Amino acid sequence: KNQVEQSPQSLIILEGKNCTLQCNYTVSPFSNLRWYKQDTGRGPVSLTIMTFSENTKSNGRYTATLDADTKQSSLHITASQLSDSASYICVVSAGAGNNRKLIWGLGTSLAVNP
C-alpha cells in the first residue's frame, strides 16, 4: 500500500534554532517528492521538489534531502524565524503514466517561539 508518513507530528522550537522534519514513504514506482508549506488559514505552497537522482536541494533556509534507497526525505530549516511557523507537508508522486497519483502525508506542525 502506498503510504507517506511524517514525523514528528508537531514540533516547538525557539527562534534562531535549526530543525529537521522527516518524511518516510512506501510507494512504488517512485516518481518524485515535494515539500509544501501551509500557513494557518492558507493553502499549501510548494517549497521544493526532489527527483530520484537528487540527494540535496536548497531553497533559502530550507534544505531538502532524499535517500531513495531507504525511501526517506528530510526538510532542514536553518536559523528558524517566527514566519516559519506552519504545517509542512510531504507528498510523493507514485505510479507511472495515467496511473500516477499523489500520496500526501499528514504534515508536521511547526511552532517557532520567540
Added chain:
Amino acid sequence: DARVTQTPRHKVTEMGQEVTMRCQPILGHNTVFWYRQTMMQGLELLAYFRNRAPLDDSGMPKDRFSAEMPDATLATLKIQPSEPRDSAVYFCASGFQGWDDQPQHFGDGTRLSIL
C-alpha cells in the same frame, strides 16, 4: 502574483442544504484539482480536470458530490444534500499539464461547517 481564488471563504449551513463552492484557477493553467482537508485524513483528492474535462473523480462520493468546469475561469464543487461529516476545508488548486512534476497552486480554501 497570480492566485487561485476560492469563494466563499467560510460557509455554515444546516444538514440537508445544498452547498456550492467556487474556484477561479490561475489564467493559463490547464489542470484544476479539488481537495478536502481534515485533521484526521489530511489532504484528500476529490476530483481533477484537465482542459476542463474531468479525468478523475474517484475520490468523490458520487451520490452527493459533483464537480464541474463550466468554463476555463470557473470550477465548482457542489454537495447536495450536505451532511455533518462533510465539514472540512475544501481547497482548489491549479497547475500545468504534467501535473506531478509541476507545483500545484492552491487557493486559501473554503471552510465548511455542516450543523
